[in-house]
Amino acid sequence: MSKKCLPGEELVPPEILWREWEDFSTQPDAQGLEAGDGPQFQFTLMSYNILAQDLMQQSSELYLHCHPDILSWNYRFANLMQEFQHWDPDILCLQEVQEDHYWQQLEPSLRMMGFTCFYKRRTGCKTDGCAVCYKPTRFRLLCASPVEYFRPGLELLNRDNVGLVLLLQPLVPEGLGQVSVAPLCVANTHVLYNPRRGDVKLAQMAIFLAEVDKVARLSDGSHCPIILCGDLNSVPDSPLYNFIRDGELQYHGMPAWKVSGQEDFSHQLYQRKLQAPLWPSSLGITDCCQYVTSCHPKRSEKRKYSRDFLLRFRFCSIACQRPVGLVLMEGVTDTKPERPAGWAEPVIEEDISEPEPDFPRTVGTIQHCLHLTSVYTHFLPQHGRPEVTTMPLGLGMTVDYIFFSAESCKNGNRTDRRLCHDGTLKLLGRLSLLSEEILWAANGLPNPFCSSDHLCLLASFEMEVTAL
Template sequence: MWRVWEDLDGTQAEPSVPPTTGQGPESVFEFTVMSYNILAQYLLEGHPELYIHCSDKVLVWSTRLKGIIQEIKTWRPDILCLQEAQEIHFQKQLQPVLSDLGYTCVYKRRTGSKTDGCAVCYQHSRFFQLSVSLLELRREGCELLDRDNVAIVLLLQPVTSQSPDQTGTPICVATTHLLFNPRRGDIKLAQLVMVLAEVDNVVRRCKAIGRECEVVLCGDFNSFPNMPLYQFIKTGQLYYHGLPTWMISGQEDLSHQTHPRRVYAPLLPSSLGINDNCQYVTAKQTESPPSGKLKYSQGFLLQLRYCPGACERPRDLALIPGVTDNTPDQHEKQPCTPTFSNTVCHCLNLSSAYSHFITGTDRQEVTTLHSNAGATVDYIFYSARTERIRGQTDKRLHGGLEQIGRLALLTEDDLWSLRGLPNEVFPSDHLSLLAKFKLRISPL
């Protein structure tokens, strides 16, 4: 049984074919992203009860290494994000092969005694690196950030063959592997807020110099589709106060408990410097409100710049070219503010590259399987192109990435017909995720 490629734009181009580049005023840059939890060997050997269905030969690292390399060679993604990459295996065996295949790699090992980590590898012929952030999600003195998970956030610039007056929008690529513990969704949520804050920081730095920035967020989130953690990523808001911690990721049903552990506001201490908008705050922003006649802080007043009232043009306003003829776009500029207190939010406008059902059926996809069960916990999220409406007739697609293809996943029954995971075809207990995107390149 082999996985099939699904074209989402009606074309028949294979994902490994170099991207097409238009010659008109707006060209395109196509690229693929793979997210792959490759199962650290020391974790496999430390939990043999999860792989009692497997033959011994498919669990040997040398066998699995060949399969992992073959998976990467088969699809040749432009950007490769790995989770559970065991440090010694990655540095001594995987990275040399990836370098020969044209990849530049960034690796971050988990903190503490853990010997696996995350990696982001990109084709240096197609991207060059603008910045990198290696995040440690453990913070001393913070109860919800006491685990050894990590994340990588890269800002990549597409390499195009365009004329000097055209350039590709930078792409912020982030990958992480959140805590597994099904009962501690509060920790996963806190870790996710930290990752989103770093992504937001990269995006805002780009906008500060007048550039847009697209986002690809992928990895193993240890959360089921449509549960609160997943919905937070997709909708941009989550009212978390009082939620049972097991419910946040939905991996384990503990609804029978009379007094389950719950998460309460504030989620993170103010000393961490991250607000409920998943944004870093400066010392100036955290100062106490001014006293005397100034009842409102500058930060509060700045939030009103793009409120609906401020975006209405007064009827008697004189038209002065370059001064009063520019109406702010409230859809693009309005700051992210929680609808209710005790809510976290973000403004990244993320969509999932997968629908979580086999196309045209009601059969659920899975991304991982072991002796206990199969589930979807791995995702590729991206900043999608959105439709903006100006007036009643003027509609346009705004910014974002356009997904044009993906590598289909399989169902749990499909995988059991192959004797589960890992097996002779798929060398990890996770399937790789692969999506293809189109980035539009406009004149400067």
């Protein structure tokens, strides 16, 4: 095992663990378009599952390869803070943030670094959750929406996972004059782990995408730039991953264990298959992963009744009762309405209550229209190995992602670095990931230098600044 550094000492990882910064700022995108020459708003974002101490202790058998000293929270906290300070992102999206550690140590320390933080604990009795932190010198908060996936009485959504969606307004320097930048939607979540319950993962993602759609939707129906990140507990090119990237998934009849692509042979005992519709209409989310209320006119606009319909109530019992305290004014308020002879109470066959909007359901297909692509390509061409973000049970895999708004390339080569045509949000660079072999050479994760069982993800973006 590598030499362990004590908390507070300068951590200098061995050369094998150094991660390179991959700069795309001077490269054209996949359609040969270069970055614009005008003013740009640039920022960096980190996504990081920092390993909640409670969860680590509940699954201590996964960390037998680690020296006990490097698993203490004080040791890990010092290492994590050094990572945050070294990379100094403008936006920080964290998963597995233990609530007591957040309020007692993480939030105060991040506040000292200039961050404003929002936290959402998992529902039920869980002690960890997600956090999104941003620098108020770079962004102004427009809204923050916590997302809960638990729905009482619905077996498909009986888990306690959560997410956070923030809408941020970039702040440009005053010297640029009258200019504007589009708002930025930042979404962070931690999806259910259970490899056998792909149906639950898809339903959770549908709720999350519906919230992102609502927060990022502009008045003309389009969306502002979006960054969606977190621990999605799904591997690259799995059905769930492809759904996020491609915007469509035909799921009917698919074995639930296939959805995430995680290796788990226990699925042989659980032959659950996905059936259409995946979630009930009562959830209020369409098969395009949008809230029904977001894609239907306001109900108040439907409250229009004909004159003849309203006249049917002119002499009903309640209308013929004089209100107590009503002042009698001749010619203005009558003693009481005179009911015509033979008038009968109306029988209302029409339901005048406000019904739930009816919306069509597709047959075994779900979609979304957010046009997302991954910052990472999930392959290390110089090593000929897959990228790894975590090593459960010693098996390296990618389950952590940063997706961002971009137009997908037609006939794009998925081995290229740039898989998309840049839109309003442009990818400038990313922090390289490591291979399974390299991490094993450092005794896996966590190790004395990386204090989580996940690697952090870091990317740099720019947004166009336009004149007013």
